[in-house]
Amino acid sequence: MNTFLLILINGCIQGSAYALMAMGMSTQYGVVRILNISHGEFIVIAAVTTYMLQSRTGLHPLAALAIACPIVFIISYLLHITIYRRAGRMSPNMGVFEGNAILISFGIYLIVQSLIQTNIGSAPMRYPFMMTSVNIGGVGFAAAGLFVMLIAIIICVIYTFFLSSTRLGKSIRAAAQDSQAASLHGVKINRIMALCFAIGGVLAACAGVLMSMKDQFSSTSGLGYTTIAIIIVVLGGLGSVKGAILGGFILGVVGYAVSHFIDSVFMISAFYLIILLLLIIRPKGLLGR
Amino acid sequence: MNLIKKTFWDATGSKVQSGCIIAAALALAFVPKVSSDVYTPLFLSWIMAYCIMSLSWSFFSGKAGYVSLATASFYGVGMYLQAILGRELPLWTNMILAAAFAFCVGIVIGIVTLRLRGIYFTIFTFGLTLFLNKFFHWYEGTVTRTKGRMVKPYDNITVFYSLLVLFAITVIAMLLLNKSKFGLSLKCIGQNEDSAQHLGVSTTKSKVLAFALSAAPVGAVGAIMCTKAGYIDPDTAFGLNYSFFPVLMAIFGGMASTYGPIVGSVIFFVLQDYLLRKPDEIMIFGRQIVVGDMIIFGAVMVIVILAMPKGLFGTIETLIAKRRKRAQEVPEDA
Amino acid sequence: MPDYESVIQGRGVTKRFGGMTAVNKVDFDLRKGEILGLIGPNGAGKTTLFNCISAYHKTDEGEITLNGRQINKLSPDRICKLGLARTFQAAQNFPDFPVRENVRMSALFGKKGVSYAEAERITDETMRFTGMDKFANIAVNDMPLPLQKRLEVTRALATQPEALMLDELMAGLDPAEVDETMSLVREIRDSGVTVLMIEHVMKAIMTICDRIIVLHHGELIAEGAPDEISKNPQVIEVYLGEEV
Numbered sequence: 001m002n003t004f005l006l007i008l009i010n011g012c013i014q015g016s017a018y019a020l021m022a023m024g025m026s027t028q029y030g031v032v033r034i035l036n037i038s039h040g041e042f043i044v045i046a047a048v049t050t051y052m053l054q055s056r057t058g059l060h061p062l063a064a065l066a067i068a069c070p071i072v073f074i075i076s077y078l079l080h081i082t083i084y085r086r087a088g089r090m091s092p093n094m095g096v097f098e099g100n101a102i103l104i105s106f107g108i109y110l111i112v113q114s115l116i117q118t119n120i121g122s123a124p125m126r127y128p129f130m131m132t133s134v135n136i137g138g139v140g141f142a143a144a145g146l147f148v149m150l151i152a153i154i155i156c157v158i159y160t161f162f163l164s165s166t167r168l169g170k171s172i173r174a175a176a177q178d179s180q181a182a183s184l185h186g187v188k189i190n191r192i193m194a195l196c197f198a199i200g201g202v203l204a205a206c207a208g209v210l211m212s213m214k215d216q217f218s219s220t221s222g223l224g225y226t227t228i229a230i231i232i233v234v235l236g237g238l239g240s241v242k243g244a245i246l247g248g249f250i251l252g253v254v255g256y257a258v259s260h261f262i263d264s265v266f267m268i269s270a271f272y273l274i275i276l277l278l279l280i281i282r283p284k285g286l287l288g289r
Numbered sequence: 290m291n292l293i294k295k296t297f298w299d300a301t302g303s304k305v306q307s308g309c310i311i312a313a314a315l316a317l318a319f320v321p322k323v324s325s326d327v328y329t330p331l332f333l334s335w336i337m338a339y340c341i342m343s344l345s346w347s348f349f350s351g352k353a354g355y356v357s358l359a360t361a362s363f364y365g366v367g368m369y370l371q372a373i374l375g376r377e378l379p380l381w382t383n384m385i386l387a388a389a390f391a392f393c394v395g396i397v398i399g400i401v402t403l404r405l406r407g408i409y410f411t412i413f414t415f416g417l418t419l420f421l422n423k424f425f426h427w428y429e430g431t432v433t434r435t436k437g438r439m440v441k442p443y444d445n446i447t448v449f450y451s452l453l454v455l456f457a458i459t460v461i462a463m464l465l466l467n468k469s470k471f472g473l474s475l476k477c478i479g480q481n482e483d484s485a486q487h488l489g490v491s492t493t494k495s496k497v498l499a500f501a502l503s504a505a506p507v508g509a510v511g512a513i514m515c516t517k518a519g520y521i522d523p524d525t526a527f528g529l530n531y532s533f534f535p536v537l538m539a540i541f542g543g544m545a546s547t548y549g550p551i552v553g554s555v556i557f558f559v560l561q562d563y564l565l566r567k568p569d570e571i572m573i574f575g576r577q578i579v580v581g582d583m584i585i586f587g588a589v590m591v592i593v594i595l596a597m598p599k600g601l602f603g604t605i606e607t608l609i610a611k612r613r614k615r616a617q618e619v620p621e622d623a
Numbered sequence: 624m625p626d627y628e629s630v631i632q633g634r635g636v637t638k639r640f641g642g643m644t645a646v647n648k649v650d651f652d653l654r655k656g657e658i659l660g661l662i663g664p665n666g667a668g669k670t671t672l673f674n675c676i677s678a679y680h681k682t683d684e685g686e687i688t689l690n691g692r693q694i695n696k697l698s699p700d701r702i703c704k705l706g707l708a709r710t711f712q713a714a715q716n717f718p719d720f721p722v723r724e725n726v727r728m729s730a731l732f733g734k735k736g737v738s739y740a741e742a743e744r745i746t747d748e749t750m751r752f753t754g755m756d757k758f759a760n761i762a763v764n765d766m767p768l769p770l771q772k773r774l775e776v777t778r779a780l781a782t783q784p785e786a787l788m789l790d791e792l793m794a795g796l797d798p799a800e801v802d803e804t805m806s807l808v809r810e811i812r813d814s815g816v817t818v819l820m821i822e823h824v825m826k827a828i829m830t831i832c833d834r835i836i837v838l839h840h841g842e843l844i845a846e847g848a849p850d851e852i853s854k855n856p857q858v859i860e861v862y863l864g865e866e867v
Contacts, residue, residue, distance in 0.1 A: 035408060083591060090598055092718070098408050099356040100594050103540070106533050107594070110587030118584075223529075227419055234412055265427055272420035279413050283405055470731060477717055477728050484715035487677060489703040489732040489782055 005137050007257050013145040015252020016152035017211050021225055022232035022244035023159060024203030030239025031176040031196040033094060034084055034101040038109040039229055040222030042072050042201050044116060046208025047125070047217050054127045061129055061213050062151070068205040076201030079108065080194040088193075109222070116219040126216040144214045155206055156245050163241060172196055176239060227268075231275045237288025246286060314457055321446050330449035331517065336558045337452040338510045341459050342535040343542070343550035348463055349503035350536070351544030352472070353496055354479035355407075358532040359398065359414035362421050363391040363504040365526035367511020369425065372521055375441040380451060380516065384509045391508025395501030406482075415532070422527035429523065437522025440515050451513050459506045463547050466502075475499050533590075541593045543600020552602050560589070627654040630786045630817045631676065631707070635685035636695075638668075638675050638841075645671040647841040648685065653786060658808065658818045660832035660849075662825075664861060668841040669821045670712065673790055676819075677709045678702050689786070704735055706785035710778075710792065714771040716763045722774060723759040726750055726781045733782025749781040752814070753807060769800045773807070780811065787811060789820040793827055805831050829853065837861070 025039050049071070050064035087104055091097035130147055133140040163169040175192045207225075211217060232251055236243025251271060258270045278285065321330045342360055350357045367387035374383055402413045429435050466472045474495045477485035486492045511526070518525060534557070535550075542553020564585060597604060631653040638646040646668040653659050661669050674680040676687055678699045687695040694702050717725050723746060730745040731737055737745070750756040755777045758770060766774065772792055779787055789808070793801045805827050812818050822828045828835065828849070835852045837845040845855045852858055 029408075035412070083595065086595055090595070095354065095407050099411065102356065102408075102411060103533070103536060103594050104591050107587040107590030110583045110590065114583035114587065227416075230412060231416070234409075238408070263427075263431070265423075265430060269420065269423045269427055272416055272423065275416055276413065276420065279405060279409060280401055283409050473728065474732065476719075477732070480717040480719050481715050483679070483699075484711070484717065485728075485732075486699045487679070487703055487709060487711075487715075488729045488778060489700050489734070490728075491698070491700045493698070 002137070002139050003260075006139050007260055008253060009136065009139075009141055010145070011253030011256035012249055013141075013149045013214070013252070014256055015249035016149040016156075017207060017214075017248075018228060018232055018252050019156060019245045019248025020152050020203060020207035020210065021229040022236065022248050023156065023241055024200040024207065025226075025229040026200075026233045026236070026239060026241050026244040027172075027203065028197055028200035029233060030241070031172060032080070032084070032193050032200075033098050034105060034197065035098065035230070036200070037102060037105040037226055038112055038222075039105075039200070039204055040225035040227075041109055041112040041116065042076070042204040043208035043211065043225045044217065044219060044222045045072060045112070046205035047212035047221075048116065048120060048219070050209045050212045051125045051127055054129075061127075061209060064209050065206065068209055069202045072201040072205040073198045077194050077198040080197040081190075083108075084197065085190065085194070109226075113220070113222055116222075120219055122219050124216050124218045125212075127212070129213045142214065148210045148214050152206075152210055155203075159203070160241065160245075168195075224268075228271070231271050234275055234285055235278060237285030240285065240287045243285055243287035310460070314453070317453055318450075321449055327445060330445045332562070334445070334449045334452050334514075334517075335562075336555055337456045338514050339535065339538060339554040339558050340551045341452070341456055341506050341510050342531070343538040343554045344459055344463055344547070345503040345506045346535045347539040347544040347550045348466070349475070349496075349499045351539060351550075352475035352479050353499060354482075355496070355500075356411045356536070357414045357500070357503075358411060358529075358536070359417050359504070360507055360535050361418045361527050361529060361531035362414070363394065363507040364511040364514075364531045365418070365421060365425075365523075365528075366391055366394060367508035368515040368518070368521055368526040370508070371512040371515040372438050372440050375516065380443060380447065380513065383512045384451060384455065387508040387512035388505040389508075391504040391511075392501045394508075395504030396497060399497035399500040418527050418529060418532055422523045425523035425527065437520055437525070439520055440518060442519060443516040445517075448513055448517060452510070455506060455509055455513070460547065460551075467547060471495060471498070537590050537593065540600055541597065543597075543603035543606070545599065545603045546606060549600050549602035553600065556601070561586070627652070629653060629688075630655050630690060631819070632688045632691075633672075633676070633685065634687075636672065636675055636682055636687060637684035638671050638680055639683050645841050646675060646838075649838070649841075649843045651836055651843065651846075653817055653819050654834075655817055656812070656815070657833040658812050658820065658831055660828040660835040661819060661821045661838065662823075662828060662835060662852075663838035667838040669838055670790060671841075672838065673709065673788055673821060676788065677707065700732075703733060703782055703784075706783075707788070708733070708779035708782045708784035708786075709788035710772075710775040710790055712790045712794070714775045716771070716774060716778070718762075718764050721760050721762055722755060722766075723750065725763060725774065726755070726777050729778040729781035730783075733784075745781055745783065749777055752810070753777040753780065769796055769804075772796070772804070776807065776811075780816070784816060786817040786819065789818065789822075791821055791823060793822060793824045796824075801827055 021039070021043060025036060028034050028036050028039070046064070046068035049068045050061050053059055053064045053067065054061050083104060084101060087100050088097055091100055130142075130144040132143045134143050134146055163173060171192055172195075175189060175196070228251070232247040233244055235251065236245070236247030251274075254270065254274070255267045259267045317333065320333060324330070342364070346357065346360055349355070367390075370387045370390055371383050374386065378386075398414075398417065402410055405413060429437065474485070474490045474492075477488075477490050478492055478495060482492060515521060535554075538553040538557045539550040540553070541557060542551065543549030599607070629652045633649060633651045636646055636649045637644065649672060661672070663669050671680065675682045675695065678695065678697055682695040685695070686693055689702070689705055689707055692705070694705065694707070697705075717728065720728070726749060727742055727746045730742040730749070731739070747756070750759065753773055753776060755770075755773060758766065763771070763774065776789065776792065792808070793804050796804060801824055808818060808820065808831055820828070820832075832849055834847065835849055836843060837852060837855075837858050839861045844861065845852055845858050847855070
């Protein structure tokens with residue numbers, strides 16, 4: 001029973017962070033059709049910002065959201081209107097654009113990764129945050145982890161509410177369904193696309209800030225985050241935000257269980273196995289249309 | 290002999306072209322005899338290795354329109370095969386074995402994945418490389434209790450000639466296949482798969498076979514280049530760069546022609562080598578470029594995709610075609 | 624024993640998408656040498672039925688045979704090689720190839736073991752037949768709609784089919800172009816190819832079809848000669864307000 005609780009809660013803590021990472025990527029792919037290999041780098045940028053801010057000023061790490069989110073939003077927005085939009089205009093059809101977008105995002109990954117690494121080195125980073133432990137049902141859990149999970153769930157709820165109930169959210173969903181039809185109905189499609197790409201970036205930034213509170217990271221962690229996000233997005237169904245949240249929690253629990261019972265080295269392999277099987281059995285993912 | 294001659298003529302199309310190819314091959318073959326620099330053959334070997342990989346990639350992905358990121362998987366499979374069998378068997382058997390093995394892996398992956406269209410296929414192949422990387426990490430760590438493995442080294446000249454032979458075979462095979470019904474069926478699939486299938490193209494058969502065929506030379510390249518690494522571990526064998534660079538080289542050169550990926554690989558490798566040498570004047574072939582230079586590399590990657598959708602060779606070809614057309618339009622009695 | 628010979632025969636053909644039944648237990652016969660019209664209001668399941676026959680969709684229930692051989696479990700390329708070709712509502716061509724190359728691909732792959740020389744001959748013949756030979760070297764996407772549709776037919780014909788399925792060949796054409804297309808369809812039939820066509824242009828379907836079948840909500844509601852169909856009360860009700 002204790003083991004069960006341990007795996008469930010720790011898995012959900014990990015899963016909530018995964019869900020945040022995947023939600024951003026899901027938004028970017030679902031609406032803008034960019035499978036963003038550089039996604040993880042924006043998570044790292046936010047994590048590094050938090051680390052710097054925390055170690056220099058001692059402010060609460062959550063304050064970093066106020067800095068990291070606007071920075072990443074602006075970078076992502078600019079990336080879309082300068083580079084991806086041009087790629088979209090050049091590509092004769094969606095398939096070609098998706099292929100090109102992956103390659104472009106790999107190029108951007110190389111640039112951003114290299115910039116971070118040459119500037120701050122690749123030493124692992126960690127700062128102390130809520131070092132106490134909380135007792136639930138006789139098992140001790142890191143307070144930082146529970147705090148992260150709480151904030152992550154709040155962000156997930158706010159974001160799904162934003163998509164389902166606000167005017168902007170509705171036009172985003174319309175654009176995801178059918179961009180041509182949406183543009184006929186007066187949705188300014190170019191602006192929506194850039195905005196969605198930037199929102200995806202902001203979600204990555206949130207994930208980065210929260211990740212840094214509970215885990216050690218380094219300037220080379222980005223690709224790892226990206227691959228986990230891709231796995232979750234495929235698991236939940238490409239472009240489905242709810243699928244991303246569900247997939248995130250599933251992978252969190254599975255990952256923690258695997259590293260608890262077998263070995264943490266095996267965790268990522270288990271993820272790939274799940275995803276390879278899923279792509280064969282049900283390519284559209286758990287909640288895919 | 291006559292048959293070989295005829296096939297070669299068929300493949301290359303014109304005497305000028307085949308003459309150029311033979312001349313280039315001969316010139317390459319004599320480089321190690323002429324050059325006193327021991328590194329020149331190795332330098333050319335790497336160029337040929339990338340040529341073969343980007344040619345193979347463009348043979349399947351360029352034509353059929355499925356962006357495969359599995360090149361590194363096949364490369365790594367070849368590397369590990371050589372690393373494991375290198376002490377018992379000579380290089381050329383391992384080349385053939387690696388090619389055959391990569392072909393079989395390609396068939397299996399092909400059958401499993403080619404139902405997947407577009408982005409799903411790309412994600413699957415991307416994940417495959419990472420999966421194999423982690424799998425070998427686990428294998429090394431828990432089964433053999435090693436981190437990587439030492440490889441029996443071969444001298445630069447042997448490596449050079451092995452690659453030259455492989456390169457020649459690949460180029461001729463690609464040229465022949467391009468003109469075959471099989472090559473045409475791939476081009477049809479790339480343009481409109483549904484339409485192709487409804488007009489009688491057996492799309493599944495073509496795709497699986499082409500994917501496997503494009504894997505074979507990459508496996509062989511892996512087996513050869515492994516001998517120059519000295520020591521390999523899962524990260525050197527299944528590095529993502531081996532998946533992305535051939536793609537970039539092929540796009541940079543242009544995929545409409547067989548020569549595009551070759552031109553792209555040459556220019557790109559020279560650029561990579563220059564970026565590598567510039568900061569500290571040290572030759573570290575094949576190893577990942579010094580980090581800072583990745584910025585330029587990434588920028589080049591983005592610019593190439595945005596600015597040259599047809600690739601260098603494609604752009605030049607259109608220019609030549611335009612000029613030729615203009616020349617024809619001039620009346621002869623003028 | 625019926626007094627006709629069926630090329631394609633469907634028995635109880637059913638196709639569902641999720642909970643919706645798009646085609647429900649439809650029986651039909653395409654008789655050798657006829658032009659059979661398939662009509663029905665929008666969303667009646669006409670194109671879905673086409674897609675089931677050409678194996679673009681998997682049929683959920685029922686059986687479709689081509690010359691007595693079951694085809695609803697085969698892949699589209701096998702069906703094409705067995706002698707059944709189709710066109711799509713929106714032209715589906717190879718955009719990088721000029722017109723002639725598009726047709727040549729059909730000739731080359733449409734039947735098993737066609738040699739290059741044969742393919743050239745078939746291409747030339749088919750293009751002359753449909754009048755596309757004047758446009759051999761044009762880029763396909765530069766062509767106006769009527770020509771694109773004609774190319775679509777030419778490509779299907781180049782696979783040397785026994786039966787041809789035409790999906791809304793005349794949609795979007797002006798009256799003169801409709802007349803031209805009608806005579807083309809007749810010529811195709813006269814050359815020995817059986818035709819099954821979906822059409823919304825009533826004038827065309829009533830003039831050239833030998834028989835008509837009517838689908839409504841995925842079910843077959845009427846079958847017969849054009850004049851019978853135009854008097855059928857159920858059909859009139861379905862097309863309420865429209866002149867049949």
